Amino acid sequence: MTYQEKRTVVSIISTVAVFTAYCLYIVQKYQNGGLNPAEDIRFWGITILIFIPIQIVANIIITIVFTIIHAIVTREEDDPGFTDERDKIISLKANQISYVIVGIGFLLSMIPLVMGMAPFVMINIVYLSFNVADITGNVIQLVFYQRGV
Amino acid sequence: MGKCQISNNIRKFRFNSEEMTQQQLAEKVGVTRQTIAAIEKGKYSPTLELAFRIAIIFNSSIEEIFAFEGEES
Numbered sequence: 001m002t003y004q005e006k007r008t009v010v011s012i013i014s015t016v017a018v019f020t021a022y023c024l025y026i027v028q029k030y031q032n033g034g035l036n037p038a039e040d041i042r043f044w045g046i047t048i049l050i051f052i053p054i055q056i057v058a059n060i061i062i063t064i065v066f067t068i069i070h071a072i073v074t075r076e077e078d079d080p081g082f083t084d085e086r087d088k089i090i091s092l093k094a095n096q097i098s099y100v101i102v103g104i105g106f107l108l109s110m111i112p113l114v115m116g117m118a119p120f121v122m123i124n125i126v127y128l129s130f131n132v133a134d135i136t137g138n139v140i141q142l143v144f145y146q147r148g149v
Numbered sequence: 150m151g152k153c154q155i156s157n158n159i160r161k162f163r164f165n166s167e168e169m170t171q172q173q174l175a176e177k178v179g180v181t182r183q184t185i186a187a188i189e190k191g192k193y194s195p196t197l198e199l200a201f202r203i204a205i206i207f208n209s210s211i212e213e214i215f216a217f218e219g220e221e222s
Binding site for chain 2: 002003004082084085086087147148149
């Protein structure tokens with residue numbers, strides 16, 4: 001497995017970890033009775049505004065830690081330190097698919113509104129679609145790195 | 150995605166250039182070692198610019214290093 005492939009796997013793990021933390025936080029909040037999801041739109045806005053920077057920071061920290069550990073374990077500088085034309089093509093193709101998933105997620109999020117469901121369902125579908133798009137984009141990158149592009 | 154339709158002799162040219170490593174070639178043409186490895190394995194078709202850069206390094210023409218193996222129309 002090349003450095004780029006390992007980095008992509010780490011990115012997937014990071015996204016899954018933060019999204020799991022989000023889900024646990026919501027479930028815990030709900031079980032403690034401190035949540036009225038049908039009404040408290042403000043709560044959802046604050047929660048997502050907090051978790052998006054957490055996700056970005058967590059990704060940066062985990063990537064830095066991975067780079068350090070990788071350098072210590074492999075004892076070689078496999079990190080090229082830059083992205084070349086192949087990396088850019090793979091990234092572009094993965095991003096295209098991610099955008100499609102976000103678009104589909106946004107359209108799907110309209111369904112609960114049409115059906116008269118609580119707005120928090122729509123908000124969570126949008127947030128879920130961002131995470132699914134991120135994970136799928138990384139998986140696609142991994143496939144392109146392994147099978148070729 | 151799929152099988153790359155461009156074959157190449159980069160490995161042979163590297164061997165004939167005092168056994169140049171993938172890393173050395175990568176540094177000379179400005180890409181990562183993984184990209185050179187992917188090209189040699191037929192997992193990536195380089196851009197025309199990169200193909201020219203590689204050809205210049207080996208003092209050869211592109212046709213000597215790369216060959217198109219796709220279906221002819």
